[in-house]
Amino acid sequence: MAIRILLVDDHPLVRDGLRARLEAMPQFEVVGEAGSAGEALEAARAHQPDLVLMDINMRGVNGIEATARFREQFPDMAVLVLSMHDKLEYVSQAIQAGARGYVLKDSPGKDIVVAIETVMSGGIYYSAALARQLAKPQNQDNQLTLREQEVLRHIANGESNKQIARQLDLSVRTVETHRLNIKRKLGIEGQAELIKFAVQHAPLGNVDL
Known part of the structure; x- marks a missing residue:
């Protein structure tokens, strides 16, 4: 149809x-x-x-x-x-x-x-x-940090906050804060939209932290 x-x-x-x-x-x-x-x-x-x-x-x-x-x-x-x-x-x-x-x-x-x-x-x-532009903002204030890029990559892999926290040796609350910062910087509103963006645009491979 x-x-x-x-x-x-x-x-x-x-x-x-x-x-x-x-x-x-x-x-x-x-x-x-x-x-x-x-x-x-x-x-x-x-x-x-x-x-x-x-x-x-x-x-x-x-x-x-x-x-x-x-x-x-x-x-x-x-x-x-x-x-x-x-x-x-x-x-x-x-x-x-x-x-x-x-x-x-x-x-x-x-x-x-x-x-x-x-x-x-x-x-x-x-x-x-x-x-x-969304994946690499030109405004320094809006640019994702290396840690935020790493969190975005794990989100793209479908991992929960607990799984990301375990992988990166962070607290769940810290991962939640990173998620909020990523959404704010990229102008993203909901969790579903964040996941879709992460799948499409997350950096590939490991980020050297």
Whole structure:
């Protein structure tokens, strides 16, 4: 069964391009379009899409606030942000608002396909350029310490706080503190999101501590 998609962007030409690209693939069906948050919510009620492809820059209510409204009114409907903005603050705000991923508009065309399929499979997707920024923040205040990188690697291996504490000879409380610091620095909200990020971006191998 095709993935039903709602396009939300205040530029008709952008929507036309997206529709043409997506409808060329049998696994996707564009069931509606909207140019504002209000139109998007109405279209969602009318068409019940599986996924909403959401721009950030829109007149009136922006895409981040619109995403939050979708999470409240349609909690089972996935929202994937497609934006020209590559600042991590936008990414963090979008994910906290309920988006399942963030794709840059200047990404290769295949990225949007991979992003939709990843999100609909239960994952979280970031464009490669954003993933690199998230994994290695440029701001020194946000940079993960070596110990935090090591904890992230163990999280990626599916280990519990107790297992990580035993492996690194730390207290469970210290491991919990590292987890909180990692989430704060990367703009990650929940434990499930942290695990998914760790699996996708954790440093490989042992870190020399």
